[in-house]
Amino acid sequence: ALKKKIVVLGAGYGGLMTVTRLQKQLKAQEAEIILINKHHYHYETTWLHEVSAGTLEPERVRYDIKRVLNRNKVTFIEGEVQVIKKDEHKVILDQGEITYDYLVVALGSNSETFGIEGLKDYGLAITDVNAARRIREHIEQQFAMYTKEQNEKYVTIVVGGAGFTGIEFLGELTNQIPNLCEKYNIPQESIRIICVEAGSVFLPQFDRELADYALSYLEHKGVQFYLGTMVQKALKDGVIIGKKNGEEEPYKIEAGTLIWSAGVRGNSVIVNSGFEHIRGRVEVNLDLTVPGYPNIFMIGDCSYIINKENNRPYPPTAQIAMQQGVTCARNLVKLVKGQADLEDFVFDDKGTVCSLGEDNAIGVVYGKKLKGTTASVMKKVVDDRALFLIGGTSLVLKKGKFKFFS
Ligand code: FAD
Ligand code: NAD
DSSP states (O other), rough: OEEEEEEEOOOOOHHHHHHHHHHHSSOTTTEEEEESSSSSSEOOGGHHHHHHHTTSSSGGGEEGGGGGGGTEEEEEEEEEEEETTTTTTTEESSSOOOOEEEEOOOEEEEOOTOOTTTHHHHEEEEOOOHHHHHHHHHHHHHHHHHHOOOOGGGEEEEEEEOOOHHHHHHHHHHHHHHHHHHHHOOOOOOOOOEEEEEEEEEETOOOOHHHHHHHHHHTTTEEEEEEEEEOOOOOOTTEEEEETTHHHOOEEEEEEEEEEEEEEOOOHHHHTTTOOOOOTTTEEEEEEEEEEEEEEEEEEGGEEEETTTTTEOOOOOOHHHHHHHHHHHHHHHHTTTTOOOOOOOOOOOOEEEEEEEEEOEEETTTOOOOOOHHHHHHHHHHHHHHHHHHHHHHHHHHHHHSSSSS
């Protein structure tokens, strides 16, 4: 029989997990495997808040994709996917097109703007390495402007959305503020950090004791939280915010920086390719294929599965994306070998750890509550585990959070 062609789109957590498993489970003569990603490198999306705040250098959170590929089995193409022609079994790239027998879509997410005016122009979302680098540079430029013009707006930073991304960023940022103030010779009292959150409860899905711990820690570090308040408009020099219940007139906060961390939607390629979706995410079958398209798998942030316990989609996380990569690879191996009994994906929820900066965190891991240093160490374990699962020990030694040799 002719060799089957498997094309994987996206080299994030889901895509790289799929490919590194496939290359272990298939012989070179059994299938042609092609991985397509818009950069030659993989970045740790889960570390991007650290780059954005200036704690980690951009190159620290990324590595060359070829490093983890078996080149006898996988061909890597650096290219940007434009659209998937799902009925013609082909993918259109910025340069050229490619056909497939089996397709894995693991293109991740885009920032969700909810159509709010001005966000596309003035909101800074933590989406990839380049965006994270721009955030860090933007904040520094603003601090530099303050030294020239002394206008407080330059040292006012608004964070829209207190989900895990917003919280993790605030943890890093508040740790960096003393360094930035020192560098630009600005008194720390001049800095304003405001987090605007639509929900009236702080981290509602989280354990109360831990959520309260995080809230008071960040407040102590200088963050003002406006709960039950929405960002309604972004401007060049500030944001318009208002109470969610309309109790007071919306008003403007003058600010040089707006970090937008109010949630994500599936990659725009999904919508552009005409898949049935909710906020850019496709509800996939339990075997991770797209309904009506048995040769297309969709995993990670651009897909969803309903959690039967609460009838809501599982939240998009690296944890679930990586687990889906494992199932997806196994199902592809079955298809290549002509077996029809695809396995269902079952999420094994190991818990969540939310960083509050370098040395603090909160988390629930295997049902156990953690906070402070213990949680912070656990967060580094989780970060290194992701490296290990994709690139083994050598990648952990090169990129890991624990310094083994220093
Ligand atoms: P990604 O890992 O984002 O990978 C998508 C890949 O597709 C990227 O390599 C991208 O370059 C590529 N791509 C995108 N568009 C195109 C295109 N058009 N053409 C070609 N290539 C393209 N989750 C956790 O479980 N734990 C955490 O601690 C955690 N922390 C987070 C912290 C932050 C700051 C953020 C932003 C998210 C965090 N998440 C965390 C969520 C997690 O990062 C995502 O759920 C996860 O990255 C999804 O994996 P994915 O494979 O779907 O997409
Ligand atoms: P999120 O959807 O979890 O949180 C977004 C927050 O923004 C919500 O609290 C929402 O109420 C608020 N919001 C929405 N519109 C608003 C508006 N107009 N004004 C003010 N607030 C508004 O999004 P996220 O934090 O980007 O996380 C995305 C996914 O990544 C989630 O599944 C999350 O679990 C995952 N993640 C996990 C970790 C971790 O495990 N440590 C870290 C970061 C992200």
